[in-house]
Amino acid sequence: MARERPLSPRKELILRALVEQYIRTAEPVPSKDLSDQLASVYGPGYASATVRNELAALEEEGLIAQPHVSAGRVPTDLGYRYFVERLMRESRLSLDEQRQIRHQFYQVQHQLDEWVRLTASVMAQLLQSAAIVTPPRATQAQLKHFELLSLYESVALLVLVRSDGTVRQERLLLDSPASQDELSRVATRFNARFRGATAASVETLLDGERDFLAPNEQIVAESLARVLAQLDNFSPDAFYWDGILQLLAREEFAHGDPERIRHVVEVLERSQFLPALAPQVLESEGVQVIIGSEHASDALKDMSVVVARYGAQGQPGGLIGVVGPTRMQYSRAIAVVRFMAQMLDDLLSELSPADDTRDLGE
Amino acid sequence: MARERPLSPRKELILRALVEQYIRTAEPVPSKDLSDQLASVYGPGYASATVRNELAALEEEGLIAQPHVSAGRVPTDLGYRYFVERLMRESRLSLDEQRQIRHQFYQVQHQLDEWVRLTASVMAQLLQSAAIVTPPRATQAQLKHFELLSLYESVALLVLVRSDGTVRQERLLLDSPASQDELSRVATRFNARFRGATAASVETLLDGERDFLAPNEQIVAESLARVLAQLDNFSPDAFYWDGILQLLAREEFAHGDPERIRHVVEVLERSQFLPALAPQVLESEGVQVIIGSEHASDALKDMSVVVARYGAQGQPGGLIGVVGPTRMQYSRAIAVVRFMAQMLDDLLSELSPADDTRDLGE
């Protein structure tokens, strides 16, 4: 990403100090501040006039900008990018924070949806930003078991569990009224038949004998195939987000343009940007940072996203990420996202579906 | 509510014209506009000076106010209240709108959660306000059927259907690993045993024989009782809301204080006000309007809520409502809420659980 040749060491120090101060104060950084700060640490070579010369060069390179001529400098998206790639100092969650988080998760043991919800909430809290988390899902998994429950005369509920532990329910409109007992009989028979099946194999089996099935049975089988297929292609239609409030409380928005708020809420609510991100993030390891104008859509052009995949490769997994202003604490955000991804990894492995076959085999 | 003696007819006409214009324009209404408008319809007796005299009297009574001395008048919450109680002209959805809405619902036949979601979305759209809908729920209903699905070695999913068609699922952490077959056996036995039971009766039965149950069976039975009990007392923990975006797009917010936005989002997200409203609305028939400072909490002190119960008395039902600025189109909002409540009534009665006993009886 940072394709330019590296900057001189002094420019790097100046840029880092500038970005760090700007992230801290949200005010354009004057040369004097940088001079004071750097001179006191690194000795001479950082008089304000000198810093100004270097700043002019950095501005030339497009890494910083000034809002107007009598204002200090502000990082550009490119400047943030260089900072994130090369200058940022690693940060970690304090042991105290780690303990607190673990404690919260401890209280919702084995409740997968709660983990997801909690993850979003914790990230929003820690980073005062919006957070999005998709539930874990394997891209390929087999049918483990399903049940049919009678809701009304001609309406049934299909509840389906896959080998990776993902659950999905769907209402079915039956062709003709069916009692719970009838439904149970169908479920028992189909469970035996389709155990371990994928969407494709249900389809295949179905094709061969569609004509021999009762209308209600056809509806059940088709729904099975459809739900399995839906689960197979990773489209994060389900996700949790949290932290709109935290985001709005930040000074960027507190005094800014309400129009901007609308944009952000809109993007988050529709989560339009997740599908765009998914392939890129799912393939690569580690935490990804997308800064401002680097977004495909420019609805987020003044927001940055820090996002990672969780779940071991091949295993069910999902995305977690935070959305904040480009002026965010990248180092801390990355630390938090990394920690939470690891946390979910650990939790998921506790629920290891390694013993799937035992249930299925008997 | 409108406890003052009625106003003179002319004051009423003036107040109505004022409120209607203010709702339309969002600008303080000058006496001249009222004079022009009323004189052209009702002839003399509405010169601007006369209107000013009447306005002074209305202000005296606390029904209107002026932001500053050289500005027009604006309704107070009391003024809106009087308007809603006595002056408002009935409004209805056009046949075209009705048809469009029905069409949308037609496309999600028999998907109860979708109805709820769609209701919120439609109301938000029609009224450019936030909308909240709680799923239908009976305050008393019996267990119809439940299933247990094995998720992981020691984690099962309990899916429960009540006689009113409400569904609930919950994850159980088992005492010891159990296969799907074992779980199914437990489910079959308990279904026979607890069919038609309420939370209380499960408890009672359980108390008598707790010692004879296996640990996993105890967990299942206790969860059954707990979930049934949760469903019995109406706490709208589940609800859908929509229309934050529509609300933010209104001029009140587009140029206003971002702090206010925060407040509203916070209230909606937590839906703190629903529990407070629930008893009042559930008891009374028809559409209720709560205006600005009439709210118990003053987080909504410049918002109005139009809310109604849906579902026939005694039958499963819920709340639907819209939240908008006090300067909202009350007449239209009431029309929309009434129409949507009726819509849900009709939809629910299609799914009539009248034939419950048939399923249970065999």
Place this chain on the structure above:
DNA sequence: GCTGGCACTCTCTTGACACGACTGCTACAG
């Protein structure tokens, strides 16, 4: 009791002005 008209009050906008914040540049020193 209604109405026309006038004086009054208050807000909002505009322009001028001074101030302060930083910078860019130049000239000089090491």
Place this chain on the structure above:
DNA sequence: CTGTAGCAGTCGTGTCAAGAGAGTGCCAGC
């Protein structure tokens, strides 16, 4: 050639006064 000091210049911000506009309150007359 590099770093530094200082100064002139630019631009945003805050203040103030003046003027325009809006709408009212009130009085006198019908």
